[in-house]
Amino acid sequence: MKVILKSEQIGQILDDLTSRIISEKPKGLGIATVGIRSRGEILAQRLSSRLSKKLGKEVPSGTLDITLYRDDLNSPQSSAQPQVRTTEIGFDIDDKIIVLVDDVLYTGRSARAAMDAMIDLGRPKAIRLAVLVDRIGREFPIQADYAGYKSDAAPGQLVQVNLVESDGKDEVVIE
């Protein structure tokens, strides 16, 4: 097990992502974050609070469960069965810039599912993808707009993001 990101580094990456998002945000448009379960929603909340501070106004944050949109429901790839959880987006997504937030971008399938879910919820002005870790191995033509750490972990390895709120500490490891 190798630690590739420590707690301060994660904080720095989130600060960096925040700046980039703000610098590219068009004037006059609302912005919100939506985190992909699980752990994406925690990062989304952290980003939202940083964005709110910098912009001086409320940037809402929501939670998205993509289980129902997965492409492997009827052809399970592993023995693990996904559990359906709630989606909690307490604001209107229409005409806003929605920043989808996930912990790791790998094959791109989760992001594809998340986009399909968002479209069924409304019509955002734009969807941007922000991830903490961007690892190689895309299976779909999807790229992150705001990527934190770029990882070249091999296909058999697991890139595990641990966060204080869910796992007790902030740390990214490769197993």
Next chain:
Amino acid sequence: MALIRKGKQFEWKHKHLLGLRELNAEEITYILETAEGFEQISRRAVKKAPALRGKVVVNLFFEDSTRTRNSFALAASRLSADIIEFTEKTSSVSKGETLLDTARNLEAMGIDIVVIRHSAAGAAKFLSRSIKACVINAGDGYCEHPTQGLLDVYTIRKIRGSLEGLKIAIVGDVVHSRVASSNMWAMSKLGAEVIFVGPPTLVPTLTGRLPVSISYSLDEVVEKVDVINMLRVQFERLGGNPFPSVREYSHYFGLTVERMKRAKPDILVMHPGPINRGVEIESEVADGQNSVILEQVKNGLAVRMAVLFLVNQAAAQEK
């Protein structure tokens, strides 16, 4: 075992939902938790998710029903499944085709899930042994109506948080009610105390072996319970007249405004529908502030979506 634990994850293994008697508290709770995740689909602009896209769900209803049938049809549709509606009157069963032949014919056309309602207890179980598709029991004779039981406990749990320690009365024609049966199993397993209330001719006599107590007096029970579930008394079905008249039944076992005055102020009033206004329940009570009857219907959709999803998952993993 319908539910197995893999580390922190659970897995739903049962590709049929035949009854609640065979499930334990953990399994029932898992279905309810899953249903929570489905609730919001009905609140969105696009009330669909692609989870069952390309799957075929058959509503095999041998008994009249609009509400359960529509609820399942809508649930399947919200999950993007294709639905075939099959009613006895418009089918070959009236020409003498057996249940087995009907099911095999449907299976030959390639179906994934069968939702069956039948007047014979055990019909769903019989079907699950005879075809490869998933089978969901939407009511078999006097035996069970599991999705109704689930949505009833879901409704209570949503409002009260937990059923542990709650006193729940189920009132009416209990011996002929599969709703009462499924309710009894689910509620008792989740820690509630269940009381059947009705005239001795309509209430089972087997105290001791079933997880319920019995009372012949609604007046006594109404003051003590947290939830009261009024069953529809099906006059058209009762052979041999187990009580003398509608008037007398309502007098002793109807949920009236008068009786509600003596009930706990936060009592939940439930009914599986359709309501016989003025018979088992007065209009003011059915429409009153304690009534969660419409909540039940709403929750029924989420619960049925969850059930369709879970049995499909189990079947997909089997392959």
Next chain:
Amino acid sequence: MSFELFIRNGRVIDPANKVDKKCDVLIIDGRIAEVGEKNQDPRLKTQDCKVIDATGKIVAPGLIDIHVHFREPGDEEEETIASGSAAAVAAGFTSVVCMPNTNPPIENETDVEYIHRKGRQTRKTHVYTMGAITKNREGVELAEMGFMAEAGAVGFTDDGNGVQEPMVMLRALKYAAMFDKVVAQHCQDNSFAGDGVMNSGFYSTVLGLPGIDSLAEEAMLWRDIQLVQKTNVRYHAQHISTAGAVELIRAAKKDSLPVTCEVTPHHLLLTEENCLEYDTNYKVNPPLRTEDDIKALKEAIAEGLVDALVSDHAPHLKSEKELVFLNAPFGIASLECAVGLYVKALIEPGVLDWPGLISLLTERPAKIIGVDKGTLGVGRQGDVTIIDPDAKYKIDVNKFRSKSRNCPYDGWTVAGKVEKTIVGGEIRFSAD
């Protein structure tokens, strides 16, 4: 030249003559010639003789089953007298009594003669029949009991139905007094039984199936016993199944009433709990009851209160039993494994010994139907059953000679294999 069959060295059990010893049985020209130590009999040296070595086996009078359904005429796809007799003889039975609930029912002398003729043509077991008590077994008008009696019917019953009206049953008993034939009853009061399909109790409630209360059987049995008190006609309670029925029989026999009764193997081996999976192989009438009822029946058997063991062999088509439990027909077809089941139910738990069991399958049922059978007395017809009491075998319904397969005992391992069945001195069945 006469034909001889010499069965040597078996354990001869003949309760009618109080015989239970190792010895030989000699059958000449289809009749029992001698029972005793016969190795030195001079006749053996001079004549053609077939020898059967019955060492270690039980040699009993040919077994008698006084309650079977062979579905002919009318439902020949389910069973015929031919297939049923083949099953019977393979199971060790040299005589059977058919029930009259065929289609049309057996209710006049032509019908009785038809059954007898078919039985004779088959040349397997002796086939007897009971006649219906009432026309079309409807329980309204009496059937021609007189003509049927003269044609050789061995008793009367509306089996499948019970006679509902007390007045009709009274009239039937009074009328039957003219004929010295037993009147048998399938005790089922329909106003209690309703549309029940299994025993009424905890399991019927949990399964959501309508139940048949034990009162349905007991109420009619009680009523009939009162009528027997008035008429003193021989009465036989068919397939009793409840502890309450046992009580009534006990009291009736204590009062020396001419009441007899019979019990089936399924009411000694299975309970209502077996219905939990809605398997229609367990759907039977009277229904499977509780452990307490089984206990009471076994006690009654041990006390000698029960007069006969019967299979109530009720064959049905696979397609008929492949319906939901509610709609499938009642019936278990277990004639072919009967002996093994009786051993399991009564010998193994020590309720009866072999002489006790043989008695319930030979002399006592023979007395009920009034035939001169069920004994190895000299001069009687050479009906003999040879059983290996210790040989175990697995019941395989696919090997049944009966046409039907609705048998819940498939796969059971039982002891008590029938080795040979001899009817009128002819070996009509030999196990391989």
